[in-house]
Amino acid sequence: MKVLVVGTGGRDHAIAWKFTRSPRVKEVFVAHGNAGIARTATCVNLRTIEEMADFAQRERIDLTFVGPEKPLSAGIVDLFQSRGLAIIGPDSRASRLESSKCDTKVMLRELGIPVPEFENFSDPDRARDYVRSVGYPVVVKADGLAAGKGSLVCDTVEDAEQSVRALMEERIFGDAGDRVDIEKRLYGRELSFFCFTDGTSVVPMVAAQDYKRARENDEGKNTGGMGSYSPHPWLTDSLVKTIMGRVAEPLIAGVREKYGIVYRGILYLGLMLVGEGADITPYVLEINIRLGDPEAQVILPRLRTDLVDVCEAILAGKLGATRPEWDPAYRLCLIATSGPTKGKKGWYKGYPDRYKIGLPIEGVDDIDPDCLVFHSGTEINASGKLVTTGGRVLCIVSSGSTLQQAREKALTEMEKVRFEGIYYRKDIGLE
Numbered sequence: 001m002k003v004l005v006v007g008t009g010g011r012d013h014a015i016a017w018k019f020t021r022s023p024r025v026k027e028v029f030v031a032h033g034n035a036g037i038a039r040t041a042t043c044v045n046l047r048t049i050e051e052m053a054d055f056a057q058r059e060r061i062d063l064t065f066v067g068p069e070k071p072l073s074a075g076i077v078d079l080f081q082s083r084g085l086a087i088i089g090p091d092s093r094a095s096r097l098e099s100s101k102c103d104t105k106v107m108l109r110e111l112g113i114p115v116p117e118f119e120n121f122s123d124p125d126r127a128r129d130y131v132r133s134v135g136y137p138v139v140v141k142a143d144g145l146a147a148g149k150g151s152l153v154c155d156t157v158e159d160a161e162q163s164v165r166a167l168m169e170e171r172i173f174g175d176a177g178d179r180v181d182i183e184k185r186l187y188g189r190e191l192s193f194f195c196f197t198d199g200t201s202v203v204p205m206v207a208a209q210d211y212k213r214a215r216e217n218d219e220g221k222n223t224g225g226m227g228s229y230s231p232h233p234w235l236t237d238s239l240v241k242t243i244m245g246r247v248a249e250p251l252i253a254g255v256r257e258k259y260g261i262v263y264r265g266i267l268y269l270g271l272m273l274v275g276e277g278a279d280i281t282p283y284v285l286e287i288n289i290r291l292g293d294p295e296a297q298v299i300l301p302r303l304r305t306d307l308v309d310v311c312e313a314i315l316a317g318k319l320g321a322t323r324p325e326w327d328p329a330y331r332l333c334l335i336a337t338s339g340p341t342k343g344k345k346g347w348y349k350g351y352p353d354r355y356k357i358g359l360p361i362e363g364v365d366d367i368d369p370d371c372l373v374f375h376s377g378t379e380i381n382a383s384g385k386l387v388t389t390g391g392r393v394l395c396i397v398s399s400g401s402t403l404q405q406a407r408e409k410a411l412t413e414m415e416k417v418r419f420e421g422i423y424y425r426k427d428i429g430l431e
Helices: 010-020 049-058 069-073 076-082 092-099 101-110 124-134 157-169 237-259 295-302 307-316 403-414
Strands: 002-007 027-032 042-044 063-066 118-121 138-142 151-153 180-184 189-197 202-204 209-215 219-230 265-274 281-288 330-338 341-343 346-348 372-375 378-380 386-388 392-400
Touching (some): 002 010, 010 307, 010 392, 027 049, 049 076, 063 076, 063 307, 069 092, 076 092, 101 118, 101 237, 118 124, 124 138, 124 157, 138 157, 151 157, 151 219, 189 237, 219 295, 219 392, 237 281, 295 330, 330 403, 392 403
Parallel strands (some): 002 027
Antiparallel strands (some): 138 151, 138 180, 189 202, 189 265, 209 219, 265 281, 341 346, 372 392, 378 386
């Protein structure tokens, strides 16, 4: 079997790696990959979804798996299906659940799925009037795709007004700020919850605890993710049942029955759990249409079932008969990012703000082979050196019988990695 993975980041590296572990897979291609992925699979320079479909037809690819949200929102699944090509991911209509936070919140409210109090705005003046009137802290979210950074958590009215200005007038995320979703800030326990679905059946994955804030002690700006670990510390079977019964299952059934949307692939629920014991309410903060990054880097290494078998069950509509098996050992992901560095015109603040690229990376080959290394932003330069190309550069995934054991291993191995301005949170897994 030939597999094509679409993506360039750490999540996509983990997906490609997982397919290489399948005895049913002969060759894995990645479009368009990075320097680390090139060590795992064959990278192909395909930039448009049309180029990817042409390649899949030409090479007789048996299965395509899409990592990031952008090609899904651009309609890659619709295109592949129109050509009779097997592909995992939601189509363009289902992808609106991530590409429009405003429309999604309305849809969820109509389906009776718990969401925070919210209003949507396309006029910045009306948005500012609203945050002055509500009398409680809010979160201001760009409607469109913003690489996981479009949710601005506000403590004060002034913060909220600045967030509206940044998104809608300064356009820090471009067209994603055409509209904003302004919702009541909830306080509770945040959870990333992942499922496989074939449009009818929904099967939960194991959960991961992720870390969004740039700095330790959950301070600093939101990022695409600074680290994660799995299993989750407080996700019980009872809580899984609550989330499945109140959110995941009614969502998949509701969009199919009310809106005619058959959602197939990965469902990623960003939840805030409010309450205690049997009275917990899982509020949906956001829906993503793919695996998370860095959650995928700790979830996929725990999956004992062949990912090909799961994908085939999704495509055949037989997921209900599938029960994935999971390794109980801990996995912890520690992400190295491009931190503060000095440039010709002053300092780069570092990810998630402006950062320098093209910095030589050393020490990767010295990492213990018992650990996994997944690359996010790397390339081989003209001199043959491994260099940085992104804010999140690479991650180390360690394992252990305890969380503490996995944490200590990742930190020890990360000390071997060197590039100018390297920064990583040292409190990942410190519970």
